[in-house]
Amino acid sequence: MRLRGSFRQVSCLSIMFVLLAAACAPTRPPVATFVPTSAPTQLAAADGPPHPNPLPAVPEGGNKDYAPVQGADLTKNGLAASMHGSASAGQVVFAQNCQTCHGTDGKVGIPNPGSDDGSVPALNPLDPTFVASASGDPATFAQALDLFVQHGSRPSGANPTFSMIPWGDQQKLTQQEIADVEAYMMQLNGLTWPAQ
Numbered sequence: 024m025r026l027r028g029s030f031r032q033v034s035c036l037s038i039m040f041v042l043l044a045a046a047c048a049p050t051r052p053p054v055a056t057f058v059p060t061s062a063p064t065q066l067a068a069a070d071g072p073p074h075p076n077p078l079p080a081v082p083e084g085g086n087k088d089y090a091p092v093q094g095a096d097l098t099k100n101g102l103a104a105s106m107h108g109s110a111s112a113g114q115v116v117f118a119q120n121c122q123t124c125h126g127t128d129g130k131v132g133i134p135n136p137g138s139d140d141g142s143v144p145a146l147n148p149l150d151p152t153f154v155a156s157a158s159g160d161p162a163t164f165a166q167a168l169d170l171f172v173q174h175g176s177r178p179s180g181a182n183p184t185f186s187m188i189p190w191g192d193q194q195k196l197t198q199q200e201i202a203d204v205e206a207y208m209m210q211l212n213g214l215t216w217p218a219q
Contacts, residue, residue, distance in 0.1 A: 095174055103165075109206055175187040
């Protein structure tokens with residue numbers, strides 16, 4: 024993800040992420056029936072990694088995979104953040120769910136018209152704020168990344184075509200699969216869980 028502005032917001036972590044084959048279906052119905060929504064409220068931290076932007080309500084006819092889950096707390100990690108996933112298993116999950124939007128090995132994102140960055144973010148490398156704020160601690164990195172995978176995120180911009188699916192909230196991936204994808208993202212960005 025690329026960051027812009029003082030909010031250090033994520034453009035689209037559609038993090039896989041955005042980070043996702045079925046994930047990359049448009050978040051809105053055809054233009055003829057699209058009802059614009061207001062820009063999301065930004066969750067920002069003065070320092071540290073980016074935080075997910077709340078997903079807007081999905082307009083009638085829109086893809087419900089992108090719908091926010093009632094009662095989900097965007098500030099709370101899922102169980103996956105405390106698990107030591109397998110990077111090799113995560114690579115398989117990534118290829119099946121994330122690669123369509125983030126590219127092979129997370130190296131390039133697809134175009135995302137209407138977002139400030141204009142594309143789904145690359146994850147390899149991931150926005151440097153994630154790695155820097157982790158200070159080499161894989162658990163801190165996994166926790167920051169987990170918020171996006173669990174809860175999804177709407178990229179900044181007037182009318183982004185794609186948002187990241189709330190993989191955990193929607194139970195589209197198991198917590199083990201999320202932990203594995205997070206371990207794979209860590210590996211791509213130079214971090215690994217310590218040997219057990």
